[in-house]
Amino acid sequence: MNNIIEIKDLHKIYARGTHALKGMNLTVKEGEFCILLGLSGSGKSTLLRCMNKLIDSTSGEIYICDGDVVKATGKTLRRIRRQIGMIFQQFNLIKNLTALTNVLTGKLGYVSLGHSVTFAQHKADMKLAMDNLKRVGLLEFADKKVKNLSGGQQQRVAIARALMQNPRVILADEPVASLDPATADSVMRYLGELNKKDNMTVICSLHFLSLARKYGTRVVALKDGEIVFEGTPKEIDEKKFKKIYGEEAEEVEIK
Amino acid sequence: MKNNKIKSIIQAFFTDLLFWIYVFGCSYFLIHSWFEIELTNTNIHILIAALVFTLVFLSFGMSLGRKIFSPTKLTNLKWKKTFWGWTIVFLLVITFVVGWNLVEVNPYKFFTQFKNARGISSGIFDPSIIGYKLTEKSFEELRENDVPLVVLEKLERIKNKSYTTKKVLSLDLKKKLDANELLEYKSSIFEYAQKNSNMLNIALSALAETIFLALLATIFAIPFAFVLSFLAARNLMPKTFLGNSVYLIVRTIATIFRSIEAIVWAIIFSVWVGIGPFAGMLALMIHSIAALTKLYSEQIENIDEGPVEAIKATGANTFQVWIFAVIPQIISPYLAFTIYRWDINVRMATIVGFVGGGGIGLLLLQQQQLLRWHNVGVIIWLIAAVVWIMDMTSAKVRAKLVEM
Ligand SMILES: Nc1ncnc2c1ncn2[C@@H]1O[C@H](COP(=O)(O)OP(=O)(O)O)[C@@H](O)[C@H]1O
Numbered sequence A: 001m002n003n004i005i006e007i008k009d010l011h012k013i014y015a016r017g018t019h020a021l022k023g024m025n026l027t028v029k030e031g032e033f034c035i036l037l038g039l040s041g042s043g044k045s046t047l048l049r050c051m052n053k054l055i056d057s058t059s060g061e062i063y064i065c066d067g068d069v070v071k072a073t074g075k076t077l078r079r080i081r082r083q084i085g086m087i088f089q090q091f092n093l094i095k096n097l098t099a100l101t102n103v104l105t106g107k108l109g110y111v112s113l114g115h116s117v118t119f120a121q122h123k124a125d126m127k128l129a130m131d132n133l134k135r136v137g138l139l140e141f142a143d144k145k146v147k148n149l150s151g152g153q154q155q156r157v158a159i160a161r162a163l164m165q166n167p168r169v170i171l172a173d174e175p176v177a178s179l180d181p182a183t184a185d186s187v188m189r190y191l192g193e194l195n196k197k198d199n200m201t202v203i204c205s206l207h208f209l210s211l212a213r214k215y216g217t218r219v220v221a222l223k224d225g226e227i228v229f230e231g232t233p234k235e236i237d238e239k240k241f242k243k244i245y246g247e248e249a250e251e252v253e254i255k
Numbered sequence B: 001m002k003n004n005k006i007k008s009i010i011q012a013f014f015t016d017l018l019f020w021i022y023v024f025g026c027s028y029f030l031i032h033s034w035f036e037i038e039l040t041n042t043n044i045h046i047l048i049a050a051l052v053f054t055l056v057f058l059s060f061g062m063s064l065g066r067k068i069f070s071p072t073k074l075t076n077l078k079w080k081k082t083f084w085g086w087t088i089v090f091l092l093v094i095t096f097v098v099g100w101n102l103v104e105v106n107p108y109k110f111f112t113q114f115k116n117a118r119g120i121s122s123g124i125f126d127p128s129i130i131g132y133k134l135t136e137k138s139f140e141e142l143r144e145n146d147v148p149l150v151v152l153e154k155l156e157r158i159k160n161k162s163y164t165t166k167k168v169l170s171l172d173l174k175k176k177l178d179a180n181e182l183l184e185y186k187s188s189i190f191e192y193a194q195k196n197s198n199m200l201n202i203a204l205s206a207l208a209e210t211i212f213l214a215l216l217a218t219i220f221a222i223p224f225a226f227v228l229s230f231l232a233a234r235n236l237m238p239k240t241f242l243g244n245s246v247y248l249i250v251r252t253i254a255t256i257f258r259s260i261e262a263i264v265w266a267i268i269f270s271v272w273v274g275i276g277p278f279a280g281m282l283a284l285m286i287h288s289i290a291a292l293t294k295l296y297s298e299q300i301e302n303i304d305e306g307p308v309e310a311i312k313a314t315g316a317n318t319f320q321v322w323i324f325a326v327i328p329q330i331i332s333p334y335l336a337f338t339i340y341r342w343d344i345n346v347r348m349a350t351i352v353g354f355v356g357g358g359g360i361g362l363l364l365l366q367q368q369q370l371l372r373w374h375n376v377g378v379i380i381w382l383i384a385a386v387v388w389i390m391d392m393t394s395a396k397v398r399a400k401l402v403e404m
């Protein structure tokens, strides 16, 4: 299997001087479900956001889907981005638009400005968007405004939006942190399905070890901007857990 | 360290200088207006005196500037019964006294000269929405109702003359007819003096002019303000030299244009395109563009950045991000601000009319100059009604938009 993500000696220093990533090296193979663990502030979001250049990295190299993310600008950058779906903790949907319109925005990287303001005229896009909504079980909510949906439903709309991009990689930044445990598992199930059925590579930051064990094929743990553990989810025992989360930490079980 | 010290001394120096210039300036003004003493080269004298006092007091360490710019919080300093505490009290007293003199405050006039406003207040409490006029038709009707020709002939002179109230008409009737005739025919004359609502019609059409003038000014301002607001939004402009320059230039121009009152624009445009509603519209439009640009761009700066990032992450270009992530978030606050602006513009259009901007303001000015207080009353009530209705409905609509 080929490497779909390669990160070499990545540093990120924020404007106010926080050294959030300290020489990160990471390689992800196509088809992996890679879980990022680590305390708040350990650099998970920073790493994910550098990967599609939502923020600029300070130094280092990032290659995703054969594209040089660090050097890319303008059209090249947008070509890379459209192959990378992103899921956020706060869903980041446009709240006063319908679920369908939100899903359609996943297509923006592939179409012209004129095309994107006349989506309704493009039957193929509409059908694809409906199919993706159906896939996340929200077909009957297509014409509902997103703000009237529950948290779990909103996150599923966000997954459908990412699917619309037909991505090779999915970056998920704490996708279930704002959801209750039962909903969290159902959302993770969709991500697991995309990974297994559609062979999409998933990088997902999480706080629950149980979910990591259930869906992850690999775990990368960060602490203060450095990788402190790499391996399979099963390898994480109490000692390693304490190393990642600190001595006082206690694992909470989530079914 | 040293730089800081120099900076704080310079700050203190100029603060003190301003303070002493103010003290001497005010003192001179009072001496001048109370004792009518005239000095030559006053400005120079005040400046020199202020400079001397500043340097003397500064060198003794008694400096207001140092107090203000010292790192200690102002509230933590001891003000009571200190030299500078008394200075502040002195400053407030002198400011009040000078202000009283400059504004020519005169409570005596206020309480004794109310009678001067009797004309306008009687107009306000008795607006002549309905007027009286003896037209050809009224004469015919009076004849059919057995009013003798002699009487009608006497009334010939006031045919087609407009009366704002019954009272004014009866004054004229008293002059024309003798007591008996008056007693007998007064009521039928009143009855058939055709009620005419001309003034109301004129005022209503002027009012419509004002409302539409305000509406057009708002509508024409929208596209300009819409485009400019994107350029004046910190979070949308790229952090490059070009982006920063565009942001700064648009912001600065908008601020300058906004600080020039619509009434000043109206004076300019009434010379430019002539007195009338068009001048008023242009004045309100310019002012609205500047005001809306500021409100709109602040709205953009307050949007949720999350969706913007999410849309960027799909590979969308800048315009697509604007259309799909920014505009949906701002559209209802934009509408709310625009309606609010229209509301403000209707009010301003009245004022703008006074200086040549047409509409009800101009009519009010004309009627006031002709001393037709009853007509003025009609106009004032109409303006009040429109402002009140606009205020209520725009508040309701805006509340609805916020829920959207
Ligand atoms: N926009 C920012 N500006 C400055 N510092 C930031 C910013 N975002 C995150 N940081 C800092 O970078 C570090 C890593 O944060 P983050 O990547 O958000 O961690 P995590 O997602 O693991 O909680 C933290 O110390 C945080 O305070």
Ligand SMILES: [Mg+2]
Pocket (backbone or CB within 6 Å): A041, A044, A045, A046, A173, A174
């Ligand atoms: Mg985070």
